Amino acid sequence: MRDIGHHTRQACAGAHRGFSGGVRLVIMACATLAPVAAHAETPLDYWWTHGSRAQSISHLLWFSTTVSILVIVIVSALLLGGIFRRRGAPQPQLPGQAAVERPHGGASWITIGVGISTVVLVFTTVWTFATLAHTGPQPGPASVRLQITAHQWWWEVRYLSDTPSEEFTTANEIHIPVGQVVEVKLRGPDVIHSFWVPKLAGKTDVIPGQENQTWLQADREGVYRGQCGEYCGQQHAHMAFDVIASPPEAYAQWRQQQLQPAHATNAPNPQTGEGLFTTRCGICHTVRGTATGGILGPDLTHVMSRRAIAADTLPNNTGNLAAWIADPQHIKPGNKMPRLALSGEQLTLIRQYVETLK
Incomplete structure (x- = not known):
């Protein structure tokens, strides 16, 4: 009887751990989906999409996530029912063993579970291949x-x-x-x-x-x-x-507007913003219509028409532009733009020139 109690406690502890894991998964799923339920879009949101390719992927994601949550809820509910279902005491005539009870209709539960799982898996597989077929080939000539x-x-x-x-x-x-x-x-x-x-x-x-x-x-x-x-x-x-x-x-x-070259002078004065940019920045950057021809860094012909700088790291404004020119390694360590030894006046002249590139 002592062994029976020991095994029963082990089984209950295992069931409790499994149930707790299921509850944690449900809580994490709810926390993940809370912004989705509130329709709170984020910059890298893949739930609410606005393109035909992404919508196909999003619909499949919605379905698979919903099915996964339902599986967690159903399994947790069944596990909970098994934990708290009342059972009779072990039969005294079977020392060292618990009575094996074969519940009525147990095979039906297995058949139903396997059948539903098979249908869902086959349906998901077919949908996945259909999504791949839709999102792969380009639908027509590109404009x-x-x-x-x-x-x-x-x-x-x-x-x-x-x-x-x-x-x-x-x-x-x-x-x-x-x-x-x-x-x-x-x-x-x-x-x-x-x-x-x-x-x-x-x-x-x-x-x-x-x-x-x-x-x-x-x-x-x-x-x-x-x-x-x-x-x-x-x-x-x-x-x-x-x-x-x-x-x-x-x-x-x-x-x-982007096809137009930048306005430039024929022979920029080295002491002007354009001249300083040509000698200090033109080795790496290009401004079409000027003497610069660098290919190591971004083309800056119309840089001030862009929303951000440094690969969307900073909003494109006067302060951020000056900070980036002065010390790009402080803002984005490891990038290939070196820190230029510029005086305050040189920095201002270059920044003012770059701000004309609209």
């Missing part, structure tokens, strides 16, 4: 073609065209027309990155020496945050970008 290069730790964005004079390069900000397919070719010269705009599409890896391809389509006007989705080094968390979806007319106007 905008992009070549995006992922660097440590920023994004180079080149707008492609059949006419070379209509191509231009920008950085860390992608403008697209609402409702139109955008083709994206992805390259990377250093380490593996991943291109991810959760509200518009799933992740696509960027692998050195290989060109991958994906596509975007925004169904609603707005600003959508993108992020490198593959750990790529010290500043991985600060390798972000914005996708700005605007009406086709506004997009066309923006594109025409």
Whole structure:
């Protein structure tokens, strides 16, 4: 009888641990889904999406999450019922063993459980393959073609065209027309990155020496945050970008503005902002229409038209711009822009010149 009590206590303790684990999972699921239930969108939210590719993924995610929560709740409820169900005392004529009771209808529970699980798993598998088929191939000809290069730790964005004079390069900000397919070719010269705009599409890896391809389509006007989705080094968390979806007319106007070169003088004075920028910054950066031609850093031709700097690390304003020029390593340690030994006057002149690049 002592052994029976010992085994019974062990069984109850195991059941209690299992039930507690189930309760914890339910609590974590509820905490995770609380913002979802409140329809509280976050910058990298993948529950509430605004693109056809992301919506297909989101619908599958909603279904699988709902099924998972139901399974946890049902299993926890059955476990709870088993723990608190009243049982008779062990039969005294069976020393050392508890009476084995075969409840009526037990096989039916197993049959029903296996049947429901099979149906759900088959349905989920079919849905998953259907989602992959929908989100994989590009649905039609693209109205905008992009070549995006992922660097440590920023994004180079080149707008492609059949006419070379209509191509231009920008950085860390992608403008697209609402409702139109955008083709994206992805390259990377250093380490593996991943291109991810959760509200518009799933992740696509960027692998050195290989060109991958994906596509975007925004169904609603707005600003959508993108992020490198593959750990790529010290500043991985600060390798972000914005996708700005605007009406086709506004997009066309923006594109025409980006095609224009910067206003420059023929022979900039080395003591002016433009001259200082050319000698101190032009080795790494390009401003189209000037003597600069660097390719190591972002193209800054119209940098002041962008919402943020340093790969979406800082809002684009006078204070942040000056701080970044003065000491980029303090803001984003490990990035490839060195700290320039600039006097206060030189810093002001360069900052004032950069602020004209709109």
